[in-house]
Amino acid sequence: MGIDERGEAGMVSIVCDPAAPPCWSSGDHVYPELPARYYLALERRLGVRLPAAQPFAPLLAARPDRFSALVEQLRVDGWFSGLTIAAITATSWPQRKDYSVDRFTEVAHLVAERQRVRVQLLIVGGQHSDGMSVVSSSGSSRVSVLHLGGVPADDLVDLFPRCSLVIGNDTGLTHLAALARMPDGSGPPVVGLYARHSHSKWRTGWPHHHAVATGFSDRMHQGDLCPVRDVIGEAAGADLSVITPGLVARSCADLLMEGSR
Incomplete structure (x- = not known):
């Protein structure tokens, strides 16, 4: 009934x-x-x-032969033609979860050096009151950077699966990236950065969704704890600054190498 x-x-x-x-x-x-x-x-x-x-968690399939206007323009402009990394800076709690554009850019440079390739870096920001924005940034000989802000979720479901790798802070768009795949299930590894909250609790369960976490985050995982629910105050090492760009770059390079085998 x-x-x-x-x-x-x-x-x-x-x-x-x-x-x-x-x-x-x-x-x-x-x-x-x-x-x-x-x-x-x-x-x-x-x-x-x-x-x-x-x-x-279900997967969200990108359209295989019909690009969103944004993705089509990026494709025409040469993006996705090489090693393309999407870095997610959007967050509802910048004081705790913003890894920063500078750190993500340093990660891209270190990956480029380690892989000996040119890297295209898409910085995916949060919502803008005046709608979507695409702002080009000056790149170096190794890394090209493009800032994307206020991109609708539908466009991101098309964009993320076409990247080589996605890195993001512990936020909704990183979870979305882990769920967005091509219709055949293929897509990039997704790396979440976890400082205070459990790295296992805030993942989707899909094997391509990875974590780089602080020791504090791992203690939250081991004890099935939540700093909000269990009223856990400030603690040493519970900050994204503990996760260096070098550590993130090594993890990303290893995942890229695994994917190329």
């Missing part, structure tokens, strides 16, 4: 509090990622077994 027939008796209230769901386990497997937490919490709330296929 549908909800229309059953009325309020057919409805279940679900509160999506990202800090609340604990790590669920089944047999000898633990599910720490946020999509699994929501899914298995819903299963327990309903009191029924749901299909237990993982990963629990």
Whole structure:
């Protein structure tokens, strides 16, 4: 019977509090990622077994032969022709989560040096009150930089899968990048940077979604803790400055090498 027939008796209230769901386990497997937490919490709330296929997060397929206007223009201008890195700077909490344009640019230079190739760097910013903006930045002999701001999510679903690699802070657009793939499931590795929150809890569960995290973030992971939910104050080492561009570049270069094999 549908909800229309059953009325309020057919409805279940679900509160999506990202800090609340604990790590669920089944047999000898633990599910720490946020999509699994929501899914298995819903299963327990309903009191029924749901299909237990993982990963629990769905993928968003980019259009294979119809580009968005932005992606088409970038493609015509020569982007995506070589090693293209998208770096996500958008965040709702810049004081804690902004890795900064300068650091991402340094990562690109280090990757270019390590890989001995030219790198195209797309800086993906947040929403702008005056809409989308595309601002060209002066590049060097090794790295070209383009700043993109206020890009709609639909365009980003087309853009991210066509990059060679995506790096981002712990924010929604990084999660979106991990879910955006080509129709055949291919796409770039996605690296999230985690300072205070658990690196496992805030991933999608897909094997191409990686993390570079501080020791504090790993302690949150090990203890299934949340600094907000569990009222954990300031702590040494719980800052993105601990994650150096050199460390990020080495991780990214390793992932790129794995993908080229």
